[in-house]
Amino acid sequence: MIVFGAIIFMLSVAGKTDVQAAAMNQAKTIKVNSLYKGTLANKKGISYKVTLPEAGNVTLSIKRNAKTSFAGQIQNSKGYIYTFVYTKRQDDTSVFDEVQVGLPKGTYYVSINNSGGQVSKADYQFTTKYIKSDYYEKESNDKIATANAINLNATYKGVISHSDDRDIFKFVVPQNGNVTLAMKQKRDTIWRGHIENTKGEPFGELYSNENGSLTTYMKKGTYYFLMENYDDSVDVPYEFTISDRNAPLTASQIKVTNNTGKADVVKVSNLKKGDIITVYNAQSKGKVLGKTTAKGTSVSLTVNQLGKKTGKVYVTVTKSPLRESDRVAQTFKGETSPSVKTSQVKVTNHKGKADTVVFSSLDKGDVVKVYNAQSKGKVLMKGTAKGKQITLSIKQLGKKAGKVYITTTKSGQLESVRVAISYKNEK
CATH class of the missing domain: 2.60.40.10 (Immunoglobulins)
Structure with a gap:
C-alpha cells in the first residue's frame, strides 16, 4: 500500500527516531504468536524485530490502556510503513485493538508508541500473530508492477489498510472461456473489485453489496484484479475467488454403497437442478463410471461393479457456464466376504x-x-x-x-x- 495523509505523517515523524535507531541497531528480536509486555514513558516509543519464515497473514494486536492510547505500526528496514493501529482509551482494558496485513517472508520492525501523552508511564502488551499462507495478499501490491501473482480456483484474503489503498493481483486465464469473480459479502461493508487486461481495459466490475459474483467471457491471457475500498471496508478482511471452473464437491456430499450381488450406487446430495455429476475411476484420466444431470437436490448413479475390495471413486460437478470441477475422491468399503462353508x-x-x-x-x-x-x-x-x-x-x-x-x-x-x-x- 502507499502511505498517505497527515495521520501517517504524524506516525512516521513521531516514531522516526525511535523506529530508525532502534529498528536498525537496538530492536529486540521477538517471536511471532507470543505476548510481550513493557512500560513506555510519555511520548516515547520502542521497536521490536520479527522475522516471518514464510509469507502469511500478520495481525498486530495491542491491549488497550484506560489512561492513554498507543500507536503501533509494522514497517521494513527502509522505513516503509505497511500498516498501523491506534488503541482506544476505554474502561474495558481487557480488549486488544488490532490490524491485519499480508506480508512476504522477511524481517520486519514493530513499533509501539505512547501517543496519548496523559501519563508519565504506560504499561503495554502486544502480540504479532502470524498465520503461514500463500493465499493472503503480500504488501506492497498497490501497483501493476508489484501485483501479487495468484492462481485461479483458489480463495485469497487481504485487507484494505486505508481509504486510498488498493490491492492488485495478477492471474492467467489458460484458455478462452467464462471466468467468475466471487467476493465474500459483509453487511454494512462495501468493496469494489474489477478486472482489467494488460491494456487497462475493464472486464467486469463488482460491488460486494450488490452481488456476490459476476461471470464474464475472457480470452486466454494475463489479467489483473484490483480490490479497493468503497464504503467502510478499511481494516476489514476480505475474501475473493477467481474461477474458470466450478468449485469442487465436498466428500460429505458423496455416499458410495458397494453392494454384494447387485449394482453399486453413488449418491450425491446438496445439488441444484441442472448440475451435471460425473463419476470416474481415477484421479486423472481414467474411465467414466457414470454421468447424470440433477433433476432435484440429489442424484443416484448405479455402477455395475465398483470392485469387491475397498477402493475410491472420483466425482466432479459441472454447472454452466463454467468448466468441470476438480475431482473429489470418496472411499468405499469392500463387499462382504463370502461366508465359509x-x-x-x-x-x-x-x-x-x-x-x-x-x-x-x-x-x-x-x-x-x-x-x-x-x-x-x-x-x-x-x-x-x-x-x-x-x-x-x-x-x-x-x-x-x-x-x-x-x-x-x-x-x-x-x-x-x-x-x-x-x-x-x-x-
Whole structure:
C-alpha cells in the first residue's frame, strides 16, 4: 500500500527516531504468536524485530490502556510503513485493538508508541500473530508492477489498510472461456473489485453489496484484479475467488454403497437442478463410471461393479457456464466376504489337550475368526492364512457338545456373516 495523509505523517515523524535507531541497531528480536509486555514513558516509543519464515497473514494486536492510547505500526528496514493501529482509551482494558496485513517472508520492525501523552508511564502488551499462507495478499501490491501473482480456483484474503489503498493481483486465464469473480459479502461493508487486461481495459466490475459474483467471457491471457475500498471496508478482511471452473464437491456430499450381488450406487446430495455429476475411476484420466444431470437436490448413479475390495471413486460437478470441477475422491468399503462353508471347517473337542479348529480351502491372507456367539460375544480364536489351510487352537471349548461361530475376512473386504459350526463333546 502507499502511505498517505497527515495521520501517517504524524506516525512516521513521531516514531522516526525511535523506529530508525532502534529498528536498525537496538530492536529486540521477538517471536511471532507470543505476548510481550513493557512500560513506555510519555511520548516515547520502542521497536521490536520479527522475522516471518514464510509469507502469511500478520495481525498486530495491542491491549488497550484506560489512561492513554498507543500507536503501533509494522514497517521494513527502509522505513516503509505497511500498516498501523491506534488503541482506544476505554474502561474495558481487557480488549486488544488490532490490524491485519499480508506480508512476504522477511524481517520486519514493530513499533509501539505512547501517543496519548496523559501519563508519565504506560504499561503495554502486544502480540504479532502470524498465520503461514500463500493465499493472503503480500504488501506492497498497490501497483501493476508489484501485483501479487495468484492462481485461479483458489480463495485469497487481504485487507484494505486505508481509504486510498488498493490491492492488485495478477492471474492467467489458460484458455478462452467464462471466468467468475466471487467476493465474500459483509453487511454494512462495501468493496469494489474489477478486472482489467494488460491494456487497462475493464472486464467486469463488482460491488460486494450488490452481488456476490459476476461471470464474464475472457480470452486466454494475463489479467489483473484490483480490490479497493468503497464504503467502510478499511481494516476489514476480505475474501475473493477467481474461477474458470466450478468449485469442487465436498466428500460429505458423496455416499458410495458397494453392494454384494447387485449394482453399486453413488449418491450425491446438496445439488441444484441442472448440475451435471460425473463419476470416474481415477484421479486423472481414467474411465467414466457414470454421468447424470440433477433433476432435484440429489442424484443416484448405479455402477455395475465398483470392485469387491475397498477402493475410491472420483466425482466432479459441472454447472454452466463454467468448466468441470476438480475431482473429489470418496472411499468405499469392500463387499462382504463370502461366508465359509461347513465343509471347510473341522472342530475337534479334545480331552486332556487343547481343542482345535482347522480351516481349509482358504486364500493366502484370509483372516478367520472363531466366536462363542451368533452375534456380539467373544472372539475365541483368530488367525491369518499363510496358505490354503490354517489351524487354530484354544485351551478349552468345553466338555460338552456345542457350537462355535466362524467368519472370514478377505483382503480389502468386510467380514463375512457368522456361520455356526457344531462340535461334539469330549471323549
